[in-house]
Each structure stands twice: as C-alpha cells, then as structure tokens.
Amino acid sequence: MTLLSPAPRAAAAARPRRILLLGNPNTGKTTLFNRLCGLRAKTANFPGTTTDLRRGRMQIAAADGGSAALEVVDLPGLYSLELDLPESRVAAEALAAADGVAPAAAIVVVDATNLNRHLMLVGELAPRAVPFVVALNMIDLARRRGLTFDLGRMARALGAPVIAVAARSGEGVDGLIGALADVLSGAAPRGVPDLPPAGDESLEAWAERVVVASVGGVHAVGGESDTVLDRLDETFTHPFLGLVIFHAVMAVLFWTIFALATVPMDLIEAVFANLGSFLEGHLPAGAVRDMLVGGLIGGVSGTVVFLPQICLLFFLITLLEDTGYLARAAFVMDRLLYRFGLPGYAFVPLLSSHACAIPGILSTRLIPDRHDRFATILVAPFMSCSARLPVYVLLTSFLFPGSPALAGLAFTGCYLLGAVAAMGSAFLARRTLLPGKSRPMVLELPTYKWPSLRVAFANALEQGWAFLTTAGTVIVALSFVMWWLSAYPKATPPAEVTALAARAEALVARAPAEAAELGAEAERLTLRHQQETSFAGRLGRGVEPVFAPLGYDWRLSIGVLTSFAAREVFVSTLAVLVGAPEADDGAGVLERIQSATRDDGTPLLTTATAVSLLVFFVLAMQCVSTLVTVRRETRSWRWPLLQFAWMSGLAWVGAFVAYQGLGWLGVA
C-alpha cells in the first residue's frame, strides 16, 4: 500500500499528515519552513509542552495526480536528540508521537558549510522509525566557498535522499518537495544508513567519514582565518565599542519605527475619523449611533492605529536577528547582565519581552539554572513590550510634536528606563530572594548574512495579526464597556446649560456666529456634565485620590485603572472618555486626546503629567496574562504577586517623583 493511496488520504482529509522539520540552530530551518508553508504559518502550543512551535500547511503531489495537504511542524533548533535540554526533549517527544500523532516523515535541515556537526543529528535520527529527507541548505554559500558535493554517495551513507537547497532564494525547494512526496508515497524506498555503533564520539567520526567521502573543496574540513569576520566579531563584542554600537543600533531602530510609521498611522486615523463623521452624518441620533461612533470606532481606531509600529518593530528586529548581529550583542549584554546577577542567556528572553513578556518568560525555560531563570522571569515585564507602544506614541508625540528625532530619543529613553529598572530589580533579587552567581555564557555565533526580507515580512505580518486578534479583541470589548460606563446613566443637563442652549437657539436668525459659539459651548458643558455623572465619572473620582499626587485627573485615573487588565486599553479608554469627534473636525484619536481638557478647563495632558504617565507605564505591572504565565512557570502565586506589588509600587513612586520633581522645577 502506498502512503498516499486513497484510503489513508481519506482519513487524512480530517487531519493532514504531519511532517517534522528539524535541524541544528542557525541552519535556515525557519526560512525553509516559510518557503514550504508560505505565509500560512501560525505559532501554537505543541501538545504536551508549552514551548511555542510553528505550524504550517503545505500542499504536496499525491500518487493519483491530485494534491494532499500536510501539516509542517517547525521544531526548535537543537544540537542533539539525546541531550537533557528542553528543545531536545520536545523533538524527541514529537518523533515518538507523544501527543498521539505519529509523524509521517521528517525533513532534516543541515548547513552545507558546516556538515560534520550537523550530520551527527542525522546520525541520531537515522536509526528511528520515521522516514526522512535531508535538506542540504545554504548550498549557494557552500558553492561560493568552493565546496562540491556528491549527493548520491552522501544519500547512500545516510540512508535517505539528500537534496541541495538554498532556502533563501528558493533554489532546490521544488526538488525537496518532490523527494518528500516520493518518501511519503514509498516511491523512494528507505536505505540502510552506514552507521557506527551508538555513542557521540563514534558518531562524530562517522560524520567526518561521510564528509570526507562525499564533499570536495579546499575548505571541506577545517577553515582558514577570515580577517573581515574576525574584525567584525572583535568590534561587535568589544567591551566599549560593542556597547556603543548596540545602543546606536537600538536608537536607529526606534527612530526608524517612529519616522516610517507616521504616514500609515495618519492614514489610518484619517480613515477612522472620516468613518466616524460618515456614520454621524447618516445614522439617526441615538444610543446606537453613539455606541458605534463612540464605542466601536473609538475603540477600534485606538487599536488599529498602532499596527504599523508593531509590524515595523518586528520587521526590523527579525532583519537584525537574521544578520547574525544579535548573537554578538548577547555577549556584550552578558558582561552587563552578569554584574546584575543575570546570565547572558537572559538576553534573548529579555529581548523577546520587548515584543511581549509572555513569549519572553516562556523562553526562559532554556536557562539551565533555577535562580537565574526566576530572576529573569521577575524582571522580564520591565522590558517595554508592544502593548506599551500606543501609550509611548501618544505621550512622546505630545511631548515632542513634529520632531521624530526627539520623540525617538524619548522612546529610547523609555526602553532604557525599563531596562535599568530590570537590572536594579535583578540585582536586589539576587542578593535577597534568589542568591547565587549566574552561569557564564556559551553561544554559537551564526554566520553573518544579508537578512531575508521575506522572513521579516512574514514575521511582521504574523505578529501584527496576533496583536489584532488577541489584544485587539480585549481592547474592543473593554472599549464597549468603557463607552457604556461613560454614557450611562443618562443625565439631564443643568438648568444653566439648558438656558444657554435656548439662547443659542434664539440667536440663530439674528446672529448665527454667536449662536454657533453658544451652541458649541452648551454641547461641551452637556457632554462634560454627562461624563461627570456617569458610572465612569463616579469610578474615576473614587480612585482619583490615589493618582492625584501623580498629576492625573479622574479620566487619566480611570485610564490607568483599566489598563491594569492590559496596557493597550489606556489609549482606547481615553479615546472613548474624551468623546466622539465632531462631525467636521476630522481630528484623529491621538490629536483629540492630546488636546482634551479637564473639568476645570486646563489641559488633560501637560508636560509633567505626560512624563509621569510615561514613567508609570514603563514600570507598572499591568498585564493579567503575564501574571498568569508567571504563576504557571514558577508554580506559585508568590512570584507573580511579588512582581505585581514591586513593579506597581515602583511605578507609583517613579511617577510621583517625576511629576512632583518637574513641578518643583517649574515645568507644568
């Protein structure tokens, strides 16, 4: 029976057959995954583990001339299936069908320029029952280095087809898919690998024998000095220069985000402002119109407007990671982290936390020492995540209007403040709750290469979509709640406001300009009275005393309060609280918040309150999902509660010092 005969294919219609993609770190495995699955990939929790794995779908030619869908699972990069490391355990469990789904085949990705070590993983896989294809990746780079390959001989030694590919350019990918189809259909019978007895050292000797027999070229085994590479490594890991370069790279990164995102953000704001005006002009006045314009449009625009920045952040970080620079930066940071009691391994979790603390905290599983790991988990949420971006954008663009360079600098300052707070907190934790020294760094340094725009684009889209679907849904739901709380109970305008409106009405014919002015004033006073007497107004006034020393009125207080569920909610809450746009003003959500006034007519935001809010949002623990994740990872409520109390207390004190300090200096 062929593997793709009608009967199993019918069964597979319900669940596609699974293909595992495995290989050492830095083999271009994810690039190949994106080639095979296009942009249909998604990350998911693998059954039995909480390690994030990438899954995707691909189509493959079936024996009957049609096509069949396959599920491709991109396993984490691993050096060996036998090591007592999380990534090795995940791969071994996937191969052994620990979740009940047996893999139909595997694709082992090996680096053609570094075959000896990578073939050892093939040697470990070969005795197992899963049929496989070897993707000899980076063949273009290997050719440039003068390497030649006898693929037939190598295939005989490995007992599996070997296909030369360059995942970046797509070269050989069709051939790989064809070989996979042959393996699945049984057209390519499995060979018997020429394996030595088990044991790493003999496996190493075997890998070397295979390389010597099937690879030709002057650099096939061993390498010569590469002066440019050595100098780059020396510079990027230099104690002083490396640090300067790292900060310069980060500053350019954030400046680019700020400068480039302005155009699409303005466009999105204009679209939503026009949509709001359109609905106001075409829908009859009433609760439904208010709900749609104030609740839905206000909430959605407060979310979608930040999508360009989030996509750009991930696009640029992926590009940077792809160049090979970040591994060098890890060593620069190791020297710094070590002084504060964190291991160099914490660099990747902490960097990931700039996107979202949750994947950052999950990736701390790769930190071998428990105290090192817990210290990293405790401070990871100090790193400025993408959920803080909306608040940073609102406040830095308020502080430095029309100056992307200064706003970018302030942005970088927020990231630095978070990092400094993290280091200080780690230092304290390692001297009190989690005593001990951190483990020194050992890391493979990938080859420098031009980054792949395709991979960066795919990752940016994936992360942008994740932001919209996870954070976005929470934001929209809370926006509705906030709109309802601010719109009800309906209040009758005070007598003087009614009298003002009546005077405006009476003046329409005689003095239209004055009538319009009085009418607008009456409308503003009505809206303010409605907000003051609404549920939101009462709630805001209830918590206002807590936040008043930080410079916040009841609107800002309630914005801060709701953002304890999720930080992103702050801007959309304010967007709802400052009211719907006037039908003809066309102002965007940020502009409306920035120009809003308090009950006494003074501006809602001043320099001092904006700085105070920035400090508060940099430092506060405002994410329920992160707290739940910390509870799961530490198996105790002690750590998330400590984290919440410490971070939020620090945020209050920091914001208080900033606001009062600026007030003392005369900055209003």
Add this chain to the structure above:
Amino acid sequence: MGERSELPPPTGGGSESLRLSELATGRPARLHAGDLDPGEACLLQAMGLVTGSRLVVRVTGDPCIVEVRTTRIGLARSVAERLHVVVDRSPERR
C-alpha cells in the same frame, strides 16, 4: 553549579597544556581537558567541542571566540579559563 564534570585526558601528544584563554589568536590547538559543570560540558559537546577537537581562537578576550571546523563559538572568559588545550602542530587536515 553542582557536581563537576572533567573532560577525559588527551590521547598521546605530550605537548604543554595551557588555558584556552591564554591561547594566541590564529594558533591551532586541541581541546585537552576542562573543569566544567555537567550542563556546560553537555552544551559544548553538542556544539562539537569535545576532547581532541581541533580549534582556533579567532578573537581573544571576553568573549573568547573559537572556531571548531566552520562553527564559531563564543565563550565567556570564565569558561575559557577552565578549558585546557594543547597546541596542535600537525598540518591542517583537508
């Protein structure tokens, strides 16, 4: 750090052993012994750095960057100080 894991002694040779952190840039050597904890030894082994592996230091200092075949591995100075190598005078294999 827990229990220590010492790499086994070298086979043959007789050259003088020195710390990896003391090895000059560009000078080939073979890994001879190490005083590492099991986790560190396991990771180095997986990266292809085992007893007898031929290596070249590409960048000295912290980190010490070594090349094992075509793999570059960065080692914190404290790790490089605990690895012992013997200078390899044999011609490079092709």
